[in-house]
Amino acid sequence: MYKILEAKILAGNIYEMVVEAPRVANRCLPGQFIIVKLDEEAERIPLTICDYDREKGTITIVFQPIGASTYKIAAMKAGDAFMDFVGPLGTPSELCTEPLEEVKKKKILFVAGGVGTAPVYPQVKWLHEHGIDADVIIGSKTKDLVILEEDMKKVAGNVYVTTDDGSYGRSGMVTKVIEDLINEEGKTYDLCISIGPMIMMKFCCLTTKKLNLPTIVSMNPIMVDGTGMCGACRLIVGDEVKFACVDGPEFDGHKVDFDAAMKRQTLYKTEEGRALLAYQEGDTHHGGCGHCGGDK
Amino acid sequence: MADVLKKVPVKEQDPKVRATNFEEVCLGYGKEEAVEEANRCLHCKNAKCIAGCPVSINIPDFIGEVKEGKFEEAYKVISQSSALPAICGRVCPQESQCEGKCIRGIKGEAVSIGKLERFVADWARENGIKPEAPSVKNGHKIAVIGSGPSGLTCAGDLAKMGYDVTIFEALHKAGGVLVYGIPEFRLPKDDVVAKEVENVKALGVKIETNVVVGKSVTIDDLLKEEGFEAVFIGSGAGLPMFMGIPGEQAKGVFSANEYLTRNNLMKAFREDYDTPIAKGKKVAVVGGGNVAMDAARTALRLGAEVHIVYRRSEAELPARKEEVHHAKEEGIIFDLLTNPKEILVDENGFVKGMTCIRMELGEPDASGRRRPVEIPGSEFDLELDTVIMSLGTSPNPLISSTTYGLDTNKRKCIVAEESTGATSKDGVYAGGDAVTGAATVILAMGAGKAAAKGIDEYIKAK
Numbered sequence: 001m002y003k004i005l006e007a008k009i010l011a012g013n014i015y016e017m018v019v020e021a022p023r024v025a026n027r028c029l030p031g032q033f034i035i036v037k038l039d040e041e042a043e044r045i046p047l048t049i050c051d052y053d054r055e056k057g058t059i060t061i062v063f064q065p066i067g068a069s070t071y072k073i074a075a076m077k078a079g080d081a082f083m084d085f086v087g088p089l090g091t092p093s094e095l096c097t098e099p100l101e102e103v104k105k106k107k108i109l110f111v112a113g114g115v116g117t118a119p120v121y122p123q124v125k126w127l128h129e130h131g132i133d134a135d136v137i138i139g140s141k142t143k144d145l146v147i148l149e150e151d152m153k154k155v156a157g158n159v160y161v162t163t164d165d166g167s168y169g170r171s172g173m174v175t176k177v178i179e180d181l182i183n184e185e186g187k188t189y190d191l192c193i194s195i196g197p198m199i200m201m202k203f204c205c206l207t208t209k210k211l212n213l214p215t216i217v218s219m220n221p222i223m224v225d226g227t228g229m230c231g232a233c234r235l236i237v238g239d240e241v242k243f244a245c246v247d248g249p250e251f252d253g254h255k256v257d258f259d260a261a262m263k264r265q266t267l268y269k270t271e272e273g274r275a276l277l278a279y280q281e282g283d284t285h286h287g288g289c290g291h292c293g294g295d296k
Numbered sequence: 297m298a299d300v301l302k303k304v305p306v307k308e309q310d311p312k313v314r315a316t317n318f319e320e321v322c323l324g325y326g327k328e329e330a331v332e333e334a335n336r337c338l339h340c341k342n343a344k345c346i347a348g349c350p351v352s353i354n355i356p357d358f359i360g361e362v363k364e365g366k367f368e369e370a371y372k373v374i375s376q377s378s379a380l381p382a383i384c385g386r387v388c389p390q391e392s393q394c395e396g397k398c399i400r401g402i403k404g405e406a407v408s409i410g411k412l413e414r415f416v417a418d419w420a421r422e423n424g425i426k427p428e429a430p431s432v433k434n435g436h437k438i439a440v441i442g443s444g445p446s447g448l449t450c451a452g453d454l455a456k457m458g459y460d461v462t463i464f465e466a467l468h469k470a471g472g473v474l475v476y477g478i479p480e481f482r483l484p485k486d487d488v489v490a491k492e493v494e495n496v497k498a499l500g501v502k503i504e505t506n507v508v509v510g511k512s513v514t515i516d517d518l519l520k521e522e523g524f525e526a527v528f529i530g531s532g533a534g535l536p537m538f539m540g541i542p543g544e545q546a547k548g549v550f551s552a553n554e555y556l557t558r559n560n561l562m563k564a565f566r567e568d569y570d571t572p573i574a575k576g577k578k579v580a581v582v583g584g585g586n587v588a589m590d591a592a593r594t595a596l597r598l599g600a601e602v603h604i605v606y607r608r609s610e611a612e613l614p615a616r617k618e619e620v621h622h623a624k625e626e627g628i629i630f631d632l633l634t635n636p637k638e639i640l641v642d643e644n645g646f647v648k649g650m651t652c653i654r655m656e657l658g659e660p661d662a663s664g665r666r667r668p669v670e671i672p673g674s675e676f677d678l679e680l681d682t683v684i685m686s687l688g689t690s691p692n693p694l695i696s697s698t699t700y701g702l703d704t705n706k707r708k709c710i711v712a713e714e715s716t717g718a719t720s721k722d723g724v725y726a727g728g729d730a731v732t733g734a735a736t737v738i739l740a741m742g743a744g745k746a747a748a749k750g751i752d753e754y755i756k757a758k
């Protein structure tokens with residue numbers, strides 16, 4: 001069993017948990033993820049490693065409940081334990097494995113969207129610890145959902161917060177901030193790392209392509225085992241089929257086929273998908289989330 | 297008097313009934329039937345059947361005990377050679393192994409060795425008979441990677457010799473393909489697989505799940521930092537292949553591994569488990585091996601009309617005869633000499649069909665099987681909502697790519713000596729599908745056994 005040492009709400013419906021998992025903490029690097037399984041009947045849910053403490057043997061996860069399984073996890077408290085917690089999975093961010101001198105030459109811009117701010121944090125922190133200060137754009141729907149701003153400021157160069165509704169920081173989408181920084185405010189960057197909802201990463205890549213700014217994204221397709229055994233997580237990158245759980249989750253964003261990936265992600269997820277499943281086979285999606293009627 | 301040329305028939309669930317449930321298809325022999333079948337064995341002096349068994353079970357001896365009704369003695373005979381008899385009795389391709397060599401088979405049907413083995417193992421389990429844990433420990437620590445049949449066998453054998461063995465398993469449950477791949481209706485998970493795993497644990501073997509070697513820890517760490525003196529790699533061949541045809545990214549296209557894992561390991565067929573599965577109403581399974589049969593029969597049980605799409609003819613189907621026969625009985629439709637060209641996708645990204653082409657058999661290819669060639673202009677569309685790709689698997693490179701000095705071949709298989717399991721790296725042994733590519737349970741067990749011996753010799757020589 002993997003004990004939850006701390007559990008709290010970061011903002012709105014964004015939860016943070018610190019979990020005891022010494023083997024994972026011992027080897028993980030930014031960019032990797034874990035798979036958690038709550039109990040015997042639960043699904044295997046992939047979540048990015050948002051922080052780690054090698055000495056204490058702990059891993060921090062941050063997540064937003066969106067369906068039955070993530071809601072169940074959100075109901076867990078400090079002192080409870082997960083039945084299974086496996087990792088680190090996936091390949092670490094290239095920044096942590098490339099020669100440091102190469103990385104030091106680069107001016108790096110992170111673009112974090114919503115709960116994606118959490119996985120951006122360990123990367124920025126890692127760079128800071130290695131003498132590199134990156135700029136970070138944090139995008140959020142609204143003021144109350146901005147997370148980790150203060151933590152980020154401690155480890156980043158400049159932090160630019162923007163909200164879709166203009167209730168805090170700059171106003172508008174992250175793509176607008178990227179353009180403003182580069183076109184209006186005289187900033188130059190050699191590399192962009194964008195982590196957030198797929199739709200945000202897609203538009204981010206369209207923007208950076210125009211700006212000739214190489215961009216790395218962190219993909220989150222549906223997964224089952226996370227070890228390369230099932231192929232559920234396959235994506236098209238360039239002309240190749242890649243398995244996000246072993247070849248990724250980070251890929252060259254300008255090569256990823258986002259449209260195909262976004263469609264695949266909705267198989268069990270969207271109202272459409274659920275309604276279709278419900279229509280096709282009645283009770284298959286026994287998630288019981290209550291939102292979609294797919295389980296009715 | 298029953299016909300001695302024929303096997304004592306075994307009870308099976310009626311095909312119509314079993315097509316709607318996940319209970320075991322074959323019900324196995326009862327005591328009387330087992331004794332009657334055992335009496336067909338001639339107890340040959342030069343028993344050819346033994347040579348057909350990759351772990352050389354003393355078949356005439358165990359069957360001899362069954363004849364006398366001494367089932368515990370029979371279990372002991374089997375246990376000398378096999379750690380997982382309840383499993384092998386169910387899934388071994390007996391027709392091409394032990395039973396394929398049986399003298400009875402020359403004029404009539406071979407002795408039902410597999411069914412007898414299964415009977416003995418089930419009887420032992422039901423009567424609480426367990427293998428004995430070793431009394432003396434030798435203090436040497438050995439790591440085993442993977443809890444499939446090769447890993448379980450290697451671990452069990454080493455434990456019996458007194459070693460302190462820990463199995464590291466990537467998934468949350470032990471058993472390898474036995475839990476995630478082979479379906480419940482062929483190999484019950486709680487009653488058979490979990491019990492066999494318990495038996496291995498009863499020998500003192502520790503199992504640590506949720507450890508992906510190559511990610512959570514490397515082989516070099518195990519050897520240098522965690523105090524293991526040797527490592528056995530039994531990580532299987534789990535990486536699925538796809539065809540590379542248009543439409544393969546559509547919603548409703550799965551690898552057989554995904555479909556089976558959702559259903560077997562994650563128990564999607566049960567209401568009380570959370571993992572969803574898109575069962576499908578009209579399903580095509582592409583491929584003709586055991587894995588394809590399992591995926592097809594699973595989809596059928598979930599309520600679908602199921603087609604097997606295979607590019608060669610019935611004679612070339614690589615699946616076991618018994619499985620093909622069961623699949624047909626249950627109503628699986630075989631579209632043979634048929635090959636997919638493209639998966640058709642609707643405007644929402646879901647599968648709506650598959651364009652296939654008819655094939656005919658031409659000249660034999662390198663494998664000696666006649667090569668299927670397309671018949672020009674014979675394309676046709678199958679209307680479908682689900683396609684399951686069952687085209688074979690290859691070893692996962694996670695371990696080979698993170699272990700310094702471990703040689704692999706062109707097919708990404710780990711290179712290991714057959715008789716000892718020794719690899720190119722000192723103290724590291726390997727066996728099973730990770731070495732041979734996808735094969736069989738019993739071959740994986742044989743390799744685990746050979747490696748246990750190899751490791752024992754290595755440690756003693758140190």
Ligand SMILES: Cc1cc2nc3c(=O)[nH]c(=O)nc-3n(C[C@H](O)[C@H](O)[C@H](O)COP(=O)(O)OP(=O)(O)OC[C@H]3O[C@@H](n4cnc5c(N)ncnc54)[C@H](O)[C@@H]3O)c2cc1C
Nearest residue numbers: 033046047048062063064066067068069070220221222268
């Ligand atoms: C590598 C990786 C890292 C991730 N990191 C985080 C993170 O740090 N924080 C966070 O909040 N979320 C993260 N996610 C997404 C998270 O795994 C999903 O939100 C979660 O699986 C949804 O499950 P559910 O049952 O609550 O939702 P439901 O909507 O009920 O999901 C139904 C089904 O769809 C699948 N599914 C739905 N959405 C996703 C999705 N986005 N990704 C994968 N599977 C999905 C689930 O497997 C489930 O079977 C990550 C995903 C991946 C692949």
Ligand SMILES: Cc1cc2nc3c(=O)[nH]c(=O)nc-3n(C[C@H](O)[C@H](O)[C@H](O)COP(=O)(O)OP(=O)(O)OC[C@H]3O[C@@H](n4cnc5c(N)ncnc54)[C@H](O)[C@@H]3O)c2cc1C
Nearest residue numbers: 442444445446466472473477509532728729735736737740
């Ligand atoms: C659907 C299906 C049906 C089959 N039917 C039959 C049949 O009827 N008869 C028959 O004889 N054979 C059958 N086979 C083949 C047979 O199951 C395999 O040949 C056999 O299981 C191989 O055993 P193994 O121990 O080498 O590997 P596996 O059983 O594949 O076990 C490998 C284990 O290692 C774990 N692992 C992998 N990588 C790592 C890592 N990096 N770290 C830690 N753990 C790791 C895996 O999770 C897995 O549990 C079938 C296979 C499938 C898929």
Ligand code: SF4
Nearest residue numbers: 349384388393394410
């Ligand atoms: S282990 Fe397999 S091959 Fe050997 S006797 Fe048993 S069924 Fe036959």
Ligand code: SF4
Nearest residue numbers: 337338340345398399
């Ligand atoms: S070859 Fe057949 S008849 Fe002879 S000992 Fe073996 S099982 Fe019995």
Ligand code: FES
Nearest residue numbers: 226228230231245
């Ligand atoms: S999650 Fe199964 S292969 Fe990636």
